[in-house]
Amino acid sequence: MIAGSLWAVFTVIAALSQTIRNATQRGLIKSLGVTGATHVRFLFGLPFAILFLVGVTMALDRGLAVPPLGYWPWVVGGAATQITATALMLAAMGERSFVVTIAYIKTEPVQVALFGLVLLGDQLTAASVLAIVVATAGVIVMSLKPGAAAGGWKPTLLGLSAAAMFGLSAIGFRGGILTLGEASYVYAATFTLVIALGLQTLTLTLWLVGRERAVLVAILKAWRPSLLAGFVGALASQFWFLAFALTSAANVRTLALVEVLFAQGVSRFAFGQPTTAREGLGICLILAGVVTLIWAH
Numbered sequence: 205m206i207a208g209s210l211w212a213v214f215t216v217i218a219a220l221s222q223t224i225r226n227a228t229q230r231g232l233i234k235s236l237g238v239t240g241a242t243h244v245r246f247l248f249g250l251p252f253a254i255l256f257l258v259g260v261t262m263a264l265d266r267g268l269a270v271p272p273l274g275y276w277p278w279v280v281g282g283a284a285t286q287i288t289a290t291a292l293m294l295a296a297m298g299e300r301s302f303v304v305t306i307a308y309i310k311t312e313p314v315q316v317a318l319f320g321l322v323l324l325g326d327q328l329t330a331a332s333v334l335a336i337v338v339a340t341a342g343v344i345v346m347s348l349k350p351g352a353a354a355g356g357w358k359p360t361l362l363g364l365s366a367a368a369m370f371g372l373s374a375i376g377f378r379g380g381i382l383t384l385g386e387a388s389y390v391y392a393a394t395f396t397l398v399i400a401l402g403l404q405t406l407t408l409t410l411w412l413v414g415r416e417r418a419v420l421v422a423i424l425k426a427w428r429p430s431l432l433a434g435f436v437g438a439l440a441s442q443f444w445f446l447a448f449a450l451t452s453a454a455n456v457r458t459l460a461l462v463e464v465l466f467a468q469g470v471s472r473f474a475f476g477q478p479t480t481a482r483e484g485l486g487i488c489l490i491l492a493g494v495v496t497l498i499w500a501h
Contacts, residue, residue: 219440309367316371335497393448
């Protein structure tokens with residue numbers, strides 16, 4: 205009963221934190237480029253994740269876990285697909301409005317439900333499937349507005365590809381958390397977050413040193429805004445991982461569609477982009493799907 209409530213709370217906190225992080229990263233694209241803005245969430249998020257792990261380890265009065273061999277394919281795969289997903293998302297944001305980009309990405313629940321069923325054997329109830337379909341219909345309504353094709357299909361493909369990669373990363377991280385076999389789901393989630401961010405930070409840092417050293421220097425110079433993006437990014441990831449430890453990735457990603465509502469607020473008040481009637485209809489469908497999901501649990 206407690207777990208049934210906590211995963212929803214964790215998901216909403218994660219979605220709100222991620223909205224703030226996305227808006228912060230979007231502002232860094234002009235100065236750092238897509239790769240640089242992508243790396244910010246990992247490089248500056250890792251120290252905060254380590255602090256989270258130290259706190260959890262001290263609270264539980266225990267040492268570090270020794271993961272089994274089966275743990276690594278899940279986490280390495282999750283880390284790699286999340287890097288790709290973040291870069292695709294930021295590239296899409298450079299092509300379209302903030303809220304529409306988030307809408308494309310939030311087609312993820314349908315894909316993650318299929319990935320979860322095939323790779324993890326996560327089963328869904330009929331009500332959960334209905335919730336996913338209704339909520340996803342909402343983001344499609346928001347995305348397919350008149351004149352959208354005039355800008356080309358590039359942002360659409362970028363957004364949908366980002367959704368697929370985010371879906372695979374969610375499955376990878378949930379698979380890693382479950383494979384770790386820890387009695388404390390809080391420890392399993394926090395430990396996996398540190399491992400994932402460590403792998404991502406190492407990978408992108410080596411890439412930038414070898415290919416775009418000037419971007420790495422620019423990231424370090426922009427440490428003040430990058431620090432904020434890193435903190436809220438690590439905070440969002442911490443709660444995503446806690447939610448993944450308690451329920452299927454499909455449930456988490458469907459409830460996470462509340463991020464579209466948060467993004468709508470950011471789009472309107474921070475970027476001056478008004479809400480259309482079509483977007484309003486999409487929001488209503490998303491809310492209906494979310495309510496159905498909560499009712500199902």
